[in-house]
Amino acid sequence: MAVPHQQQHQFPLPQILTHPSSSPALLITQGAEGRLYKTTHLFPDRPCALKYRPSKPYRHPILDARLTKARIAAEAKVLERCWREGVPVPAVYAMDAANGWLMMEWIEGVPVRQAINEYLGSGESQEGQEEAEELGDLMRRIGRVVGALHKTGVVHGDLTTSNMMLRRQEGEQKGVLGGEVVLIDFGLAMQSMSDEDRAVDLYVLERAFASTHPRAEKLFGMILEEYGKSFKKATSVLTKLEDVRMRGRKRSMLG
Amino acid sequence: MALENVALEHVPSGYGVYVGFFRDVTNADFLHQQLLSRNRDFEYAFIDASSVISRLHLLSAVYSALNTLLVGALRTPNVHSEIVTSFNTNNNIADAYRRWGITPGKTKDLIVVKIISPTAEGQNGFSATSARTPEAIWAHLTEHVMGKPVPVTDSEIAQATDWPKVRKYYRLNGVPALEKVADKAEHQRKMEQLAIMGMALRGL
Incomplete structure (x- = not known):
């Protein structure tokens, strides 16, 4: 085994990760606002995700502290x-919050985006009828989960297939599209019950499908179908989605 | 010796976490009195085990308090009282002492946590006189806590847990996530997780 990962850290670690742990923290992603590390919570066998929002040197320190904490x-x-x-x-x-970090459960599995690409790229998709069946099943599961999310009064804000994981349970053999759909990255989420905000969530997901999974796009209708059944006001959200499609994500600033 | 040294992730070297458990404690009044009089020989977190779910639950509170100490944000006199308040889902300190601390006449099963810090003795809210080695801590505890020492395991804690109380403290009644969970172990795991989440989001 080579030297530990330490030298690979191109960003200064948050203070909490500078303390000893059984395995070094692993930088998973670096976004505009924060970083995500894989590390451990309390025990070596309890993996977790640590989201860290570093302070921004260009912001006034008091404003910076307040924004970081609030977010x-x-x-x-x-x-x-x-x-x-x-x-x-x-x-x-x-x-x-004051020090800008949040420790969460580590979701074991792959993003839906990757799973779909693997599925479409592999021979598994060449079986005609079966393809529609397995993909369709995943679409319906996504529709149900998004419906459940909106039902609680939360909109995600960045609903893409990269922000959905397929959680693998041990000993499960269900092919690449199997597993429970788990929503991640709520950094842009907000509490809202409005048709408009919910429709925009769906629109963002639709665009993400169109741009990353051209073959899966036709299946998006199955997501909406299941979504429509998931809570009472879902049908009016779907009507609103038509308006959003006509004009795009941003509401017109005119009038 | 039933005093356990717990190695937690992300704790700076030099800090020590020791936990012990006494069942059927008969002198809660005396121990409570030592805390009230700020007897510096009794720098322990005394936790009423009936309000505790598991080791994970206990150690989550310990870690939260340790982090508060490390970043210099203690809101109570020392890291031991901070452990007790870390169990709470709100910022009411008196409330936390009543619910998770030692209560005269009531506390029967007592979990004890002792934090050792590498900083100079007598600083940072740490006493210069209280015991520092595991042997000395255990000798002091067994001398003054009248109860039966048992290991701090999930099964020992489970025997002491008062679920109706825990459900009330963490508002676990009528939670949708707990409905339709038939498996008892899964149900308890979810309640434990909800309690830990409530603690993590304290005051929000």
Whole structure:
């Protein structure tokens, strides 16, 4: 075994990750606002995701501290609300909003985007009828989960197939599209019950499908069909989606 | 010796976490009195085990308090009282002491946590006089806590847990995520997770 990962850290670690742990923290993604590390919570056999929002040197320190704290707290609140309501999202393990970090359950599995690409790229999709069946099943599961999310009064804000995981249960053999759909990354989420916000969530997902899975696009209708059945006001959201499609994600600033 | 040294992830070297468990404690009044009089020999977190779900639940509170100590944000006199308040889902300190702390005449099963810090003795809210080695801590505890020492395991904690109380403290009644969970172990795991989430989001 070579030297530990330490030298690979191109960004300074958050203070909490500078303390000893059984395995070094692994940088998973680096976004505009924050970083995601894979590390451990309390015990070596309890993996977790640590979301860290570093302070921004260009912001006034007081404003910076306030924004960081409010955003971490908002994300944690949304996750807790979803979890309590039974929507599949990562559980919150620990948080220090003032220091910009949030520890969450590690979801074992692959993003839906990757699973679909693997499925379409492999021979599994060449069986005609079966293809529609397996993909269709995944679409319906996505529709149900998004419906459950909106039902609780939360909109995701960045609903893409990269922000949905397929959770693998041990000993499960269901092909690449198997597993429970779990929503992740609630950094842009907000609490809203409006048709408009919900429709925009669906629109963003539709665009993501169109741009990343051209062959799966025709299946998007199955997501909407299942979504429409998932809660009472869903049908009016689908009507609103028509308007959003006509004009795009941003509401007109005119009039 | 039933005092356990717990190695937690992300704790700076030099810090030690020791936990012990006493069942059927008969002198809760005396122990409570030592805390009230700020007797510096009794720098322990005394936790009423009937309000605790599991090791994971207990150690989540310990870790939260340790982090608060490390970032210099203690809101109570020391890391031990901070452990007790870390169990709460709101910022009411008196409330936390009543629910998770030792209560005279009531506490029967007592979990004890002792944190050792590498900083100079007598600083940072740490006493210069209280015991520091595991042997000395255990000797001091067994001398003053009148109860039966048992290991701090999930099964020992489970025997002491008062679920109606825990459900009330963490508002676990009528939670949709807990409905239709037929498997008892899965149900308890979800309640434990909801409690830990409530603690993580304290005051929000």
